[in-house]
Amino acid sequence: MIDLKGISKIYGQKKVVNDVSVSIAKGKVTSFIGPNGAGKSTLLSMVTRLLDQDSGDVLLEGENILQSPSDKLAKKIAILKQSNNLDLKITVRELISFGRFPYTKGRLNDKDHEIINEAIRYMELEDFEDRYIDELSGGQRQRVYIAMTIAQDTEYIFLDEPLNNLDMKHSVQIMQILRRLVRERNKTIIIVIHDINFASCYSDNIVAMKDGEVVISGKKDDVIQKQILEDIYEMDINIECIYGQQICVYFDEHKDASVDDFIEDQVHLRV
Amino acid sequence: MLDRKNNRLLIVLSILTLVIGGCYILYQLNFDILFYQLPSRLNRVVTMIIVGTAIAISTVIFQTITRNRILTPSIMGLDSVYLFIQTVIVFIGGAQSILLMNDFVNYIASMLILVLFTVLVFRYLFKFTGSHVFLLLLIGIILGTFFSSLSSFMQMLINPDDFLILQSSMFASFNAINESLIWITGGVVLLMLVIVLKDFHSLDVIALGRDHAVNLGVNYDRKISQLLLIIAVLVSVATALVGPIMFLGLLVVNLAHEMFRTFKHRYLLIGSTLIAVITLLLGQMLTQYVFKQAVEISVIINLAGGIYFIILMLKESRR
Numbered sequence: 001m002i003d004l005k006g007i008s009k010i011y012g013q014k015k016v017v018n019d020v021s022v023s024i025a026k027g028k029v030t031s032f033i034g035p036n037g038a039g040k041s042t043l044l045s046m047v048t049r050l051l052d053q054d055s056g057d058v059l060l061e062g063e064n065i066l067q068s069p070s071d072k073l074a075k076k077i078a079i080l081k082q083s084n085n086l087d088l089k090i091t092v093r094e095l096i097s098f099g100r101f102p103y104t105k106g107r108l109n110d111k112d113h114e115i116i117n118e119a120i121r122y123m124e125l126e127d128f129e130d131r132y133i134d135e136l137s138g139g140q141r142q143r144v145y146i147a148m149t150i151a152q153d154t155e156y157i158f159l160d161e162p163l164n165n166l167d168m169k170h171s172v173q174i175m176q177i178l179r180r181l182v183r184e185r186n187k188t189i190i191i192v193i194h195d196i197n198f199a200s201c202y203s204d205n206i207v208a209m210k211d212g213e214v215v216i217s218g219k220k221d222d223v224i225q226k227q228i229l230e231d232i233y234e235m236d237i238n239i240e241c242i243y244g245q246q247i248c249v250y251f252d253e254h255k256d257a258s259v260d261d262f263i264e265d266q267v268h269l270r271v
Numbered sequence: 272m273l274d275r276k277n278n279r280l281l282i283v284l285s286i287l288t289l290v291i292g293g294c295y296i297l298y299q300l301n302f303d304i305l306f307y308q309l310p311s312r313l314n315r316v317v318t319m320i321i322v323g324t325a326i327a328i329s330t331v332i333f334q335t336i337t338r339n340r341i342l343t344p345s346i347m348g349l350d351s352v353y354l355f356i357q358t359v360i361v362f363i364g365g366a367q368s369i370l371l372m373n374d375f376v377n378y379i380a381s382m383l384i385l386v387l388f389t390v391l392v393f394r395y396l397f398k399f400t401g402s403h404v405f406l407l408l409l410i411g412i413i414l415g416t417f418f419s420s421l422s423s424f425m426q427m428l429i430n431p432d433d434f435l436i437l438q439s440s441m442f443a444s445f446n447a448i449n450e451s452l453i454w455i456t457g458g459v460v461l462l463m464l465v466i467v468l469k470d471f472h473s474l475d476v477i478a479l480g481r482d483h484a485v486n487l488g489v490n491y492d493r494k495i496s497q498l499l500l501i502i503a504v505l506v507s508v509a510t511a512l513v514g515p516i517m518f519l520g521l522l523v524v525n526l527a528h529e530m531f532r533t534f535k536h537r538y539l540l541i542g543s544t545l546i547a548v549i550t551l552l553l554g555q556m557l558t559q560y561v562f563k564q565a566v567e568i569s570v571i572i573n574l575a576g577g578i579y580f581i582i583l584m585l586k587e588s589r590r
């Protein structure tokens with residue numbers, strides 16, 4: 001369980017995160033959603049001690065994270081940021097091996113290699129493991145970073161937009177792996193995600209943010225509501241139930257001749 | 272696979288260092304003056320090993336921290352400060368000043384001021400630039416130019432005889448180094464080396480950048496302060512001992528990156544040290560036997576390093 005108590009961050013005059021207090025339940029997938037610039041990444045960085053907050057506390061199982069030694073925390077929480085670029089001559093396997101650093105300080109044993117192999121398998125990176133990461137596609141590279149985070153094997157895993165650059169198949173695969181980690185190993189997973197339908201289908205809880213504040217936080221069905229989402233995103237959103245899942249269908253109903261003519265043409269052609 | 276290739280490369284470089292070092296010591300050895308010649312050559316070789324190690328290690332760490340391949344502590348203005356110190360000494364005390372004439376006093380004074388300057392600059396820089404490479408480069412150039420201009424201004428005011436004596440300290444030289452200073456520097460460099468090598472794995476993690484390093488449990492800010500202090504000490508003692516060789520670090524560390532093509536500091540630290548020693552030995556042989564002491568070793572190395580620096584800049588700007 002992680003408790004955020006009155007967290008704020010100010011850049012210049014602007015409160016980009018404003019007095020946020022939420023609890024993140026253990027053993028669940030919690031998704032943070034909200035428009036660009038809502039403060040999701042900033043909040044995640046503060047919760048994982050990458051960034052100092054201007055006020056407020058983060059309690060990890062009752063203990064202030066700034067009071068725990070960094071190397072101990074690294075065995076408990078792992079964070080993957082939204083964008084990662086490394087200008088290093090480093091291979092896929094070497095980078096994933098860094099996930100074991102908190103435990104081994106650089107000297108890998110058999111168990112570590114096993115965990116690394118498993119992470120490679122999870123992310124289907126067997127074919128690339130000896131390639132340099134700057135020779136991979138964007139999506140392949142993203143999977144390497146996720147594998148590194150999984151190899152860190154922490155109770156709490158934070159992923160900021162893990163589906164960046166990924167194709168449909170791998171997006172679904174990763175969400176299924178995350179669910180499996182929760183089910184089989186009782187991990188707690190916190191993600192930032194823009195695809196509202198992925199959030200709706202795969203999370204237990206959702207925290208919706210806007211303008212640095214938490215608009216609502218709760219069970220996913222309490223958050224995936226037409227009125228709430230329309231307020232957050234300032235657009236028309238319809239929610240349909242498909243195969244027992246709440247699916248959002250969103251398109252702008254404001255009239256725009258050039259686009260709407262095109263859409264209408266398509267409809268006529270099909271009929 | 273890659274590791275095996277790199278291990279082999281390290282062995283080749285070690286053998287090369289031994290062979291070249293041996294050649295330097297034994298070449299045209301004159302048995303009549305053996306007792307003079309041998310210790311003097313040995314002193315030079317030991318000095319080259321110490322200076323090469325200090326410069327290579329400090330540059331590797333500096334580039335890892337700033338995540339760039341163009342900047343070195345020397346390029347950040349340290350060399351100009353050294354020259355400035357020497358100029359001020361002559362300007363105030365004249366060339367007979369004990370600060371200039373007494374190696375020991377000069378060494379201690381230069382070293383302390385350099386360490387102080389470097390620590391201050393680093394502290395300040397990293398707080399305000401967040402180690403953005405081009406901002407750092409800009410500030411380095413400004414600092415360098417500032418101290419060089421001050422030095423040239425003072426040099427115009429001092430009398431020509433004093434200037435001639437001052438001029439000799441403007442170029443690094445491995446000739447006639449005070450023996451006890453060699454041992455002091457060697458001791459300091461060895462101490463720093465032990466501290467660095469004890470925890471070289473965390474350098475690998477720091478190379479991933481602050482966020483990854485913190486995530487992986489490195490106490491980043493403390494570790495960086497510690498490393499910057501080590502860099503400051505290493506560069507300062509090396510410069511105070513032999514004088515400025517601005518481009519040596521840049522040259523050897525980039526060569527090491529090209530040769531080893533890895534991020535692993537095990538290879539980068541040892542590899543660039545060996546390359547530095549080889550470079551110094553070759554440079555010294557060129558100075559002594561080809562140019563008959565007419566050209567300083569630092570001029571040769573700066574020429575090679577300077578050209579390499581320009582190539583690097585061009586490559587960087589094309590990306």
Ligand SMILES: Nc1ncnc2c1ncn2[C@@H]1O[C@H](COP(=O)(O)OP(=O)(O)OP(=O)(O)O)[C@@H](O)[C@H]1O
Nearest residue numbers: 011012016034035036037038039040041042043082
């Ligand atoms: N280092 C910084 N300095 C100044 N402002 C910043 C900084 N980092 C973020 N901001 C601002 O803080 C706000 C929140 O940024 P943040 O990255 O947390 O948004 P986000 O919700 O993750 O958005 P996105 O969905 O686009 O990733 C933005 O308005 C951004 O411009």
Ligand SMILES: [Mg+2]
Nearest residue numbers: 040041042082
């Ligand atoms: Mg973000």
